[in-house]
Amino acid sequence: MRIITFANHKGGVGKTTTVVNTADILSRWGKRILVVDMDPQGNSTLTLGRKDPFEHQYTIGHLLADKELSVADCAHSVNGNLDLIPSNLHAYSQLALLPPNSAKRIFGLREKLEAVRGADNGYDLVLVDCPPQIEGPLITNAVAASDVYILPVDGESLYALQGTNHLIQAIEAIREDTNSDIRLLGVLVTMYNPRTTASRLVMDAVREFFGDALFQTVIRRNTTLNKANLSQQSIFDLDPASFGCQDYQKFATEMLSRVETGQKP
Template identity: 35%
Template sequence: MEKKIISIINQKGGVGKTTTVINLAAGLSMKGKKILVIDLDPQGNATTGLGLSNTTNSDKTIYNVLNGNKKILEVIQPTKFANLNLITSNVDLSGLEVETAGDSRRAFKLKDELTSILNDSRASYDYILIDCPPSLSLLTIMALVASDALVVPLQTEFFALEGLTQLMKTIERIKSNLNPLLEIRGILLTMFDKRNKLSNQVELEARNYFKDKVYSTAVPRNVRLSEAPSHGIPVLLYDNKCPGSKAYFKFTDEFLEQDKQVESAA
């Protein structure tokens, strides 16, 4: 089975989800893969980080799909980067949970819409990457129901692993109720500082516990990664030689290698 719908997920904020979505999308698209990014966070950081607007005067947003106003193919927008399309988000999305309270099938809305994309020859994506909000609310449940697999960024700091317990419980619950084939594709260590004892300790614990689910790439703390979003471009294009870029190029290769292994095993 193809595993092409991937959510980048962690209910903690500021752990590198959006940075990972933007730069994995950039890395994959630079390798010729056709990518759709879905910004599922009302903050719209993936939207602006890829050069589009997260103001509320556009109706081409994921909000308008999830509330039933638009079909998903109507809201896909090009970015200025080849092979990379985007569905934007803005603060309107924060109202969805209350507005759809009466709809008992709402958890399946994103999955149903994505199924229609996968069956449409006008939208032949190699990967659909979903940038999740920092919560375990309806939006995250929608992403978990719609996804084939998950990438979990893990900030190498104190309490990082404690935070994962709750996420793992939620994933198990979704697997037993709504999406039995959901799997964790990998855990990506972020904001790693090799001179910091704590970073090394968190890495050790994560690798001990999650074994080969932890990518061998660890993304270092690098100020270039925090500068790039204000220019609306992935760091891979902003400064392709900085340590952050090197890490995300390596991560892209590791990500693609996972599918090669699956193909050759099949």
């Protein structure tokens, strides 16, 4: 079981879209996938959970705050190969009730996921959707638990790299403080439009900054992806022939290759 965090300190960079669609595609390929929604906005929960985030009995807040609850207790079945640990805005208040020195603020997710590692009919991959922030118990739990992280960046924003180094340094600090082995698996450019000067400039800047860490796959801007998000569907459900679905299948293949071979950027 490999645990992959998707993180960016900015919102609107395609992080949740990437988590949801990559998880859906991998599950269709026969991989056992768990999505952990660490973002109290609950956007992954909205798409995969198929109901209001507040209607789920247990969420990530319950899992981290209650030592008696297990991953199996909190996991919502999306399909035969895909499970979801939901999230909603109550996660903030649930974690706020923990004592300041509580280990659950740092190691709660790691401990719960370690309990299912290697289990019969266990998960091949865990994909963690993080909130758009650099610090706090949610991002700390995600980093402490994960083997690798992926950084999605907005392919149309000239400010795509702004603050990125700060995020990487923050993750490195959490890694050292928690004795985690997390490392960068790669950088994914999303919402890329090769016809615009802005996208070409962003791609050049990201390639120069990250080098081999950049995934060869890019996620092109595609109206079908927007429609899928608005209708709370995966791109495969809405239009498997679309550019968006093709791009995410290529990304899923490339991501799996890096994970399985232990490729380092």
